[in-house]
Amino acid sequence: MSEAGPQKSERLINLTMALLASRRFLSKAEIFTHVEGYSGSPETMERMFERDKNDLRDLGLEIEVGSEDPLFEDEAGYRIRPESYSLDIGEIDSAEYALISLATSTWQNSLLSKSGQRAIRKIESLKVAGENYDLALPFIRAEIPGEHFDLLWQAIENRQIVSFTYHSLKDSFRKIAPYGLGLRRGFWYLVGLDLEKNELRNFKVKRIDVDLNAEKKKDAFLRPADFNITAAFLNNDAISEAGSEKQEASLHLRIGKAQELRAIAQISLLNEDWDLAKISYSSSHELFELVAKAGTSAIIVEPKSLQADFISWIGEKHHG
Amino acid sequence: MAESAIDRTSRALDLIPYISSHPGLTIDEIAAKFSTTPTQIFKDLEMLFMCGLPGYSHLELIDMELADDYVAINNPQNLDRPRKLSRLELTSITLGLDLITSLISDEALQHTAIALRTRFANLLATGSDAIAAVVDESPVKSSSFDHEIRAAIEKGSSVDIEYRSVVKDELSRRTIYPRSIYSERGHLYTVAYCLRSGEDRHFRNDRIISLATAAAPELEVSDVSQSGSKVDLMHVKVLLSPRNRFFLEAHDSIVESVEPHGQELLAVFTVGSGDWLLRELIALPGRVEVLGPQEFADDFYRRLDAILAQYR
Secondary structure (H helix, E strand, O other): OOOOOHHHHHHHHHHHEEEEEEHOOHHHHHHHHHOOOOOOHHHHHHHHHHHHHHHHHHHOOOOEEEOOOHOOOOOOOOEEEEHHHHHOOEEEEHHHHHHHHHHHHOOOOOHHHHHHHHHHHHOOOOOEEOOOOOOOOEEEEEOOOOOHHHHHHHHHHHOOOOOEOOOOOOEEEEEEEHHHEEEOOOOOEEEEEOOOOEEEEEEEEHHOOOOOEEEOOOOOOOOOOOOOOHHHHHHHOOOOOOOOOOOOEEEEEEEEOOOHHHEEEEEEEEEEEEEEEEEEEOHHHHHHHHHOOOOOHEEEEOHHOOOOOOOHHHHOOOOO | OOHHHHHHHHHHHHHHHHHHHHOOOHHHHHHHOOOOOHHHHHHHHHHHOOEEEOOOOOEEEEEEEEEEEOOEEEOOOOOOOOOOHHHHHHHHHHHHHHHHOOOOOOOHHHHHHHHHHHHHOOOOOOHHHOOEOOOOOOOOOOOOOOHHOOOOOOOOOEEEEEEOOOOOEEEEEEEEEEEEEEEOOEEEEEEEEEEOOEEEEEEEHHHHHEEOOOOOOOOHHHHHHHHHOOOOOOOEEEOOOOOHHHHHHOOOOEEEEEEEEOEEEEEEEEOHHHHHHHHHHOOOOOOOOEEOOOOHHHHHHHHHHHHHHHHH
């Protein structure tokens, strides 16, 4: 059972302040005697302290473990160095502050937007020099928020294996050691090692199905030391998007209509009302979205299996 | 759901340096800044009253003043500095800076942004340790008339544009009064009052085919505020498969409410015109059931039927 409530938080803050104040390592005995909030049998206090230490580490605090006396190394002591605790970014002027505010406001997913707000509060706790600064820049929405961002971030940070159904030409079930996330043209991509193929792949997060699951085991794999997300994306020879195999579809598009499909199609004239469009696609779901938006200005002609899938995809929306 | 002791501790540790550097704030103001309730902030402060350094005499406790109309911390003890930024917090800043830097035309400011990014990136353990990155070479595309649109916003003047509308699937001419520019998924958009429709519309800048300064009269502020009432807002009630939660998040400005309804989500959208929403709903995956208003539901099902009829 984990404790909740103010007593626990109060003890965590007292512990933080004590570890931060001490220049030397504090032994457990000293902590139990002097820090408010520790009580009960030695075993109880021991357990409390172990949990508290983990909680403070989860908060990102670096608790140093060491000993004052090299002859008695088994008696471990603890402290937090002030320089590892506090934010040291130098002076922030008003133009820089305005840039940081705009930068953190670009996010729609709750993980990055909430973290951004927390960062702003910390920076505002430093001295911001100068008057308000008007950047005269547009407001930015950087991404399409998806449902999986939080889970994937945690899995990458904790090195947990993830599995999911991935929608491409054919739906497939994937098991991946997740290495990183890349944002490209508003969409997030997951880069990771496909454990079945033993190859690096990237996956458009939007095409990952709701069955996405992270295994419980942490530190389940090692990410190569030289792995770099940007390089992994820019070096297209070394890495390819999973399911990027393309297939061609033929559509009829009403002349002058279906602009979004025209942007990705090769067009030739069919008759006085319709054009023939050849479109190569790698995800039928994404193609269906565009065809549906075009309404009665687009008809899927070939392949027949794609046409049948589209009919049931549209039919799914109907009553019942 | 009750908040964990860790979340509470985290906020409390951030409250002290924040209040120390902003003496005289009210509890309401602090609550708004920390996205929580005044009651919660009050409880946090009550707890912090009891915290301090070993000894715990009045000399060692955090010393604060909690008055009716303001809060001040007279002695924060050793919690006067903000905590260092977490990896997520740093990522939120550095990636955000990557995205906005390409929009900055002022050279000095662009240098400032790049230098700032380096300062924050250096706080991340190592470059290769990053979890997320912006991998676009140019995250936001500029388009031909950005400059003219910005000038029109500053002057409050109107412009005539030729626009390729994707919603209506046609080319149209209209007179608009640009108000603001924003960027989404790498494209710039202009929010403008459109004379033809009598309401605010969003235009993607790269779909503007031509632009000329218009002779339209200067718009009185009163015209604009009245424009809101000219349009009857429609409340569209829809049952959606839960996989479409992302759609609701992406368009939260028009989502009035969302609640679970069995296995599905019951959402209410508020829109001025139904065209755009109709088209978006048809393109969503999974089951979508429009519950009302009747006219909108009829349009929705008529459109589905018409699409299906093409294949019979």
